[in-house]
Each structure stands twice: as structure tokens, then as C-alpha cells.
Amino acid sequence: MLRPATYAERDLILPWRNHPSVRAVSLTTHEIKPEEHAAWWEKRWQNVLIYEDDRGVPCGVVIFDGNTWSFYLDTEGLGDRQLAAWMRLEKEAVDYAFGTLGLETLGGETLEENKQVLALHRRFGFKETRRYERLVDGVPKTVVWTERGK
Ligand SMILES: CC(C)(COP(=O)(O)OP(=O)(O)OC[C@H]1O[C@@H](n2cnc3c(N)ncnc32)[C@H](O)[C@@H]1OP(=O)(O)O)[C@@H](O)C(=O)NCCC(=O)NCCS
Structure with missing residues (x-):
């Protein structure tokens, strides 16, 4: 189930975002400190959805920003x-x-x-529409933009 995050879930998700496997595929790879996370949460928490598995355990984050989405999971859990x-x-x-x-x-x-x-996105009907370079903590990396319609 996907549901809006509650304000109190701020500290639950930071370790998920900071897990090395999530940082490795992110567009900023530094470890996010609690103060940086708190400032971000103040502005953005209402864009955050929590994914709960079928046991009702929160284990993922989906962020919608207009027509753009991003996500990560509680890799460890x-x-x-x-x-x-x-x-x-x-x-x-x-x-x-x-x-x-x-x-x-x-x-x-x-x-x-x-x-x-990328394979997962293809499976769900997303198509690559462009690719471009972005500096990820100073290192140029190729980013693929995938999108789909309703
Ligand atoms: C993994 C992924 C979510 C990371 O993307 P990201 O751009 O680093 O992070 P977000 O989209 O969550 O954040 C956008 C902005 O908010 C900031 N932000 C996000 N979470 C934050 C947090 N907890 N605290 C502070 N800032 C945060 C980011 O630094 C970024 O800032 P910028 O726009 O100034 O660079 C994204 O690359 C993605 O969705 N990839 C495809 C799916 C995937 O691979 N998921 C992981 C598999 S488990």
C-alpha cells in the first residue's frame, strides 16, 4: 500500500536513504546528516509517500514532484x-x-x-525519451529519463 507519510516519519526514512546501495544509485551520494534531512523534511514531507508491504510494514519511499517521481526502499529491512x-x-x-x-x-x-x-521501468511501460550527463558529486554520469503516459 502507498500512503502519505506522516510528519513523525521523518527519522524512519533517513537510514533508508543513507544506505550505501541507495546512495550509490542516487544523484547526490554523500551521507545526508540529520540536520540536512530535517531541513529537507520541513519543506518536502507532504510530497513523500510511504510504501507498506503486505504485512503492513513501512519499507519504501516514493516522492512525487509534479510529473517526476523517485523512490527508494529499506534495503536492509x-x-x-x-x-x-x-x-x-x-x-x-x-x-x-x-x-x-x-x-x-x-x-x-x-x-x-x-x-x-531501468529494466523494471521498461517492464512497467516506461520508455526512454532522453539521456544526458549530470555531475554526481563532481563525477559526470549518464542519466536516463524514462516516462510513460496514463
Ligand atoms: C534513488 C533516487 C531516489 C535518488 O535521487 P536524488 O535526486 O538523489 O534524490 P531525490 O530525488 O530524493 O531528491 C531530490 C533533491 O532532494 C534532496 N533530498 C532528497 N532526500 C533528501 C533528504 N533525505 N535530505 C536532504 N535532502 C534530500 C536531494 O539531495 C536532491 O537535491 P537537489 O535537487 O538539490 O540535488 C533517484 O535517483 C531515483 O529515483 N532513481 C531510480 C530509482 C532507484 O534507483 N531507486 C533506488 C533503488 S532501491
Whole structure:
């Protein structure tokens, strides 16, 4: 299930975002300190959705910013259930975007080297529409923009 985050969930998600495997595929890779996270949370928490697995355990984050989305999971907590959670989360995010939010298109940035997520996006009907270079903590990396319509 995908539901709006509560304000009190601020500290739950920081370790998920700071997990090395999430930082490695992010567009800023430094460890986010609690103060930086708190400042960001004040501004953005109402854009954050929490993904709960079928046991009702919160284990993922989806952020909608207009027609753009991004997501990450509680890699540590999910262990070998990660792949299944990825698929459920992506399905629910698509339904939420086109249903609840009423969007007509949805797109997101993924690093070219993040092959697993690019394959997942393809499976859910996202198509690559452009690619470009972005500096990721000073290192040029290729970012793939994938999007789909309703
Ligand atoms: C992984 C992913 C979410 C990271 O993207 P990101 O741009 O680093 O982070 P977000 O989209 O969450 O954040 C956008 C902005 O908010 C900031 N931000 C995000 N979370 C923050 C936090 N907890 N505290 C402070 N700032 C934060 C980011 O630094 C970024 O700032 P910028 O626009 O000035 O660069 C994104 O690359 C993505 O969705 N990739 C595809 C899916 C994927 O691979 N997911 C991980 C698999 S588990």
C-alpha cells in the first residue's frame, strides 16, 4: 500500500536513504546528516509517500514532484524480499500517479548504470525519451529519463 507519510516519519526514512546501495544509485551520494534531512523534511514531507508491504510494514519511499517521481526502499529491512517490493512499489506508484494524483504523464531520472531499475521501468511501460550527463558529486554520469503516459 502507498500512503502519505506522516510528519513523525521523518527519522524512519533517513537510514533508508543513507544506505550505501541507495546512495550509490542516487544523484547526490554523500551521507545526508540529520540536520540536512530535517531541513529537507520541513519543506518536502507532504510530497513523500510511504510504501507498506503486505504485512503492513513501512519499507519504501516514493516522492512525487509534479510529473517526476523517485523512490527508494529499506534495503536492509527487506533483505531478499527487495525485488518483489520493487515491483509492488512501482505498480502502486503508477496507479497512484494516474489515479489519485490524476497525472497524465510520469517520468523519472535513473543512472544509466542502474540497469535493474531501468529494466523494471521498461517492464512497467516506461520508455526512454532522453539521456544526458549530470555531475554526481563532481563525477559526470549518464542519466536516463524514462516516462510513460496514463
Ligand atoms: C534513488 C533516487 C531516489 C535518488 O535521487 P536524488 O535526486 O538523489 O534524490 P531525490 O530525488 O530524493 O531528491 C531530490 C533533491 O532532494 C534532496 N533530498 C532528497 N532526500 C533528501 C533528504 N533525505 N535530505 C536532504 N535532502 C534530500 C536531494 O539531495 C536532491 O537535491 P537537489 O535537487 O538539490 O540535488 C533517484 O535517483 C531515483 O529515483 N532513481 C531510480 C530509482 C532507484 O534507483 N531507486 C533506488 C533503488 S532501491
